Amino acid sequence: MNHPDDQEVIFAVLGGDVNAYSTLVERYQRPIYNLMYRMTRSYSDSMDLAQETFIKAFEQLHRFHVEKRFFPWLYTIGLNHSKNFLRQSKVSRTLSVEDYDAFSGLEYPGQEEELLCARLDLRKLREALDQLSVDYREALILRYRESLTMEEIAEALKLSLSGAKMRVHRGLKMLREILEADHHEKENFA
Amino acid sequence: MKKRTLLDLEAEQKRASDEAARRDTGHSPGDLHCGHAGNEGEALFTIAQGIQEMPDLAPPTILLPSIMGPLLKTKIPWWRRLYGWAKIPRTFSITPLTLTPVAGMLVVLITFLLANSGGGKNRQLTNKLAGGRVPVVFSFKMPEARSVRVVGSFNDWHGQDCEMKQDQREGTWKVTLWLKSGRYEYAFLVDDRKVLLDPQAAFYQADGFGNQNNVLFIGNADETSI
Numbered sequence: 001m002n003h004p005d006d007q008e009v010i011f012a013v014l015g016g017d018v019n020a021y022s023t024l025v026e027r028y029q030r031p032i033y034n035l036m037y038r039m040t041r042s043y044s045d046s047m048d049l050a051q052e053t054f055i056k057a058f059e060q061l062h063r064f065h066v067e068k069r070f071f072p073w074l075y076t077i078g079l080n081h082s083k084n085f086l087r088q089s090k091v092s093r094t095l096s097v098e099d100y101d102a103f104s105g106l107e108y109p110g111q112e113e114e115l116l117c118a119r120l121d122l123r124k125l126r127e128a129l130d131q132l133s134v135d136y137r138e139a140l141i142l143r144y145r146e147s148l149t150m151e152e153i154a155e156a157l158k159l160s161l162s163g164a165k166m167r168v169h170r171g172l173k174m175l176r177e178i179l180e181a182d183h184h185e186k187e188n189f190a
Numbered sequence: 191m192k193k194r195t196l197l198d199l200e201a202e203q204k205r206a207s208d209e210a211a212r213r214d215t216g217h218s219p220g221d222l223h224c225g226h227a228g229n230e231g232e233a234l235f236t237i238a239q240g241i242q243e244m245p246d247l248a249p250p251t252i253l254l255p256s257i258m259g260p261l262l263k264t265k266i267p268w269w270r271r272l273y274g275w276a277k278i279p280r281t282f283s284i285t286p287l288t289l290t291p292v293a294g295m296l297v298v299l300i301t302f303l304l305a306n307s308g309g310g311k312n313r314q315l316t317n318k319l320a321g322g323r324v325p326v327v328f329s330f331k332m333p334e335a336r337s338v339r340v341v342g343s344f345n346d347w348h349g350q351d352c353e354m355k356q357d358q359r360e361g362t363w364k365v366t367l368w369l370k371s372g373r374y375e376y377a378f379l380v381d382d383r384k385v386l387l388d389p390q391a392a393f394y395q396a397d398g399f400g401n402q403n404n405v406l407f408i409g410n411a412d413e414t415s416i
Contacts, residue, residue, distance in 0.1 A: 014274030016266070022258050029257075033249035047250055054257045062274050125240045143214070144241040168214065172234045179237070 003027055006070040013061060025054050028071060031146055032078050038130070038137065039082040049085055053078040072148060072156035079138060079156070128178040136171035143168050214238065323368040324408060330354065330378045330388060333361025341385075342376025342403075344369055349379050375403040 006027075012020035032053055036046035057064075057074050064073055129137050135157065142148045142156060154164035214234070328340045338356075339349035344367065354363035363378075375395060378386050385401070387394065393405035 011278045014277055016271050016274070018261055018264070018266070019258075021261060022254060025254050025257050029249045029253050030246065033253065034246045037247055043250075046247075047253060047256075050249065050253060051256050055261065058261055062270055062277065066277060066279075122240055122244050125237065126244055129241070129244075140238075140241055144238045145244070145246075172214070172237055175237050176233050 007066055010061065010064065010066060010070060013058075014066075021054075021058055024070065024074075028074055029054070031071075032074065035075070035078050035138070035141075036082055038141075039086060039134070045085070049078070049082050053081050056081065068155075069152060071146070072142075072152040075142065075146075075156045076158070079134075083134070124179060124182065125175075128175050128182070131178050132171060132174055136167060136174060139164065139167040140171045140175065322370050324371070325366050326369050326406070326408065327364060327366050328354065328376075328378075328388070329362055329364045329390070330386075331360070331362045332380060332386075335363065335380045337381055338363040339379045339382075340365055340367070340376055341379050342406075343374045344376070354378075369408050371408045374406045374408065376406060377403050 006024065009020050009023045013024075029050060033046055033050045036049040036053075037043070040046055040049065053074070057077050060077070064070070129140065132140070139153055139157060142153045143150075148156065150161055150164050150168070153159070153168065154161045157164065157167070159167060330338055330340075332338065333356075335356075338354045340352045340354060341347045341349040345352055352365060352367065354365040356363050375397070376388070378388060380386055387402060388404045391404035391406070393407075394402045395405050397403050
């Protein structure tokens with residue numbers, strides 16, 4: 001999740017071209033919106049929080065270190081904003097299978113193959129991901145979905161480099177354990 | 191240079207993610223379908239690969255206008271625009287031809303500064319002495335006097351504007367006069383009636399009326415004053 005001309009766009013915005021900011025919004029609205037959805041499980045809250053995150057980033061853009069990458073910085077703002085929102089609204093949402101019905105229009109591989117020998121059931125993977133704490137889940141998303149480097153993950157999640165590596169590795173292992181436990185449970189029922 | 195399309199960027203992102211998963215788990219994407227159960231590295235790689243391929247939500251189409259609408263109406267404060275403008279790096283090209291006059295001016299400036307940097311104190315003193323005058327401090331110790339003036343050839347023996355001020359702590363009367371270089375005779379007029387000599391003076395001379403005056407030699411601020 002990096003675009004080489006982010007810096008040029010940011011310079012244009014800093015130079016007074018507000019309209020140029022729409023390039024950054026178009027580029028990063030998808031991951032930010034999905035982050036908000038993972039956090040709140042609400043479409044309307046995700047929409048509001050994503051909007052507020054981009055406006056906040058715009059207002060703080062003069063504080064952004066232009067030599068760094070924009071997305072991890074934006075992600076940090078979004079993550080903190082959504083955490084504050086959850087804290088204030090005291091919303092604690094857990095994922096249920098029904099929640100995924102909202103995704104019914106999306107493509108899921110329908111194969112129910114052996115977990116470790118075949119391609120993952122992405123729906124199960126999503127369920128497992130949501131059982132992780134926010135810190136582990138977002139570290140994995142940033143690493144494997146948004147392709148951030150460990151240094152950038154450390155920066156986005158306010159961790160040391162070794163802390164970020166540990167978060168990713170432990171997150172992967174925890175995810176595996178959840179998936180295996182689920183698999184064994186189904187085997188026992190069968 | 192070929193411009194990169196969105197598809198190119200997505201392909202690059204996919205490659206980066208594959209590479210990240212391979213580095214973190216020690217497996218390549220080719221291992222994905224042919225692993226053995228219990229192989230932890232392969233399992234983790236499969237999971238990492240799954241995270242990458244997981245479908246996500248498309249943001250609502252109104253998200254972009256809902257962000258840009260308020261921003262386009264916002265008036266950015268001048269100081270923020272100035273600060274933002276100042277943060278933008280700029281490139282300056284320098285060729286030897288453009289550098290020559292600048293280098294020349296620098297040499298002239300440095301030479302001028304070096305030529306004028308020495309003897310700062312002397313220059314200050316010279317400036318003070320513009321007009322050829324030097325400060326001369328007259329001092330006379332007589333605590334019991336009510337008033338003391340210095341009278342001499344420099345003020346036609348009138349003592350006007352030459353009234354001395356007493357330092358209460360020491361009982362000494364003092365005044366500073368700006369005098370041109372030359373030879374002067376002087377004395378102190380105490381309480382407007384008694385004329386007394388300066389006991390600290392080096393030279394005396396008879397005034398032709400049976401009395402004596404002090405003699406003062408003023409040089410050119412080069413330590414020739416006596």
